Amino acid sequence: MKRITIAIDGFSSCGKSTLAKQLAHHLHYTYIDSGAMYRAIALYVIENGLVTDGVLNKVALLRVLGHIHIGFKHDDATQRSETWLDGRNVEHRIREMDVSHHVTLVSPIPEVRAKLVQLQQEVGQGGGVVMDGRDIGTVVFPNAEIKFFMTASPEIRAQRRYLELKGRGADITIEEVMANIERRDLDDTTRAADPLTQAPDAFVIDNTHLTSSEQFDLALGEVVRAIGVVTQA
Ligand code: DC
Secondary structure (H helix, E strand, C coil): CCCCEEEEEECCCCCHHHHHHHHHHHHCCEEEEHHHHHHHHHHHHHHCCCEECCEECHHHHHHHHHHCCEEEEEECCCCEEEEEECCEECCCHHHCHHHHHHHHHHCCCHHHHHHHHHHHHHHHCCCCEEEEECCHHHHHCCCCCEEEEEECCHHHHHHHHHHHHHHCCCCCCHHHHHHHHHHHHHHHHHCCCCCCCCCCCCEEEECCCCCHHHHHHHHHHHHHHHHCCCCCC
16 A cells, blocks of 8 residues: 655644654554654754853854754654654653743754755655654645644643643643743744745644544544555554
């Protein structure tokens, strides 16, 4: 059976990765989290002292950008693909709040985007992938056979992210999470390079009132429509 490319774009914290993982698991495809790559660059600038009083030293970043190595390795124990930065597993570290705060310093930079888009195209070439992000259906894989655009109300997204972070022991308030989501929505939709936009051929899923299994059934229905009966997980 043809192994296709599935692009999932949408606002932050609206369940893109949950759906992407479910589809990848069901179809025996590879899941690629493009946001993890932007988070890894954000972690790099934090750890290498490239941010002072909230201002990024862009010149210094551009000087070393070509040498920053980002990769994914499959962890057999967790059955997940984990993010590595310069030889170190950073999968958990990049989910922390300071990285979420710094990521919008690096994600608008065209050179950063060019590097990461190229990496995404390399890891996704050949199909059999589900990739989520902001510009996957518009820039990275404009010819993806299936594109989903996901959205949900900001309140529901903040609530879900808050519970997720709390579950991991984070010391955080719902107001902080909401402020970060609003900030990233604004930055994602207004940046000059590859802003978040809905591809004209994307199937829109608003999951404000959907459970994750309802959402999965809806999405799988689209996949079946596009490629016919699919392999069972
Ligand atoms: O999906 P996420 O929230 O983990 O993404 C982290 C940040 O990276 C988010 O604020 C927007 C940015 N991003 C991007 O600009 N382009 C992508 N393809 C994926 C993420």
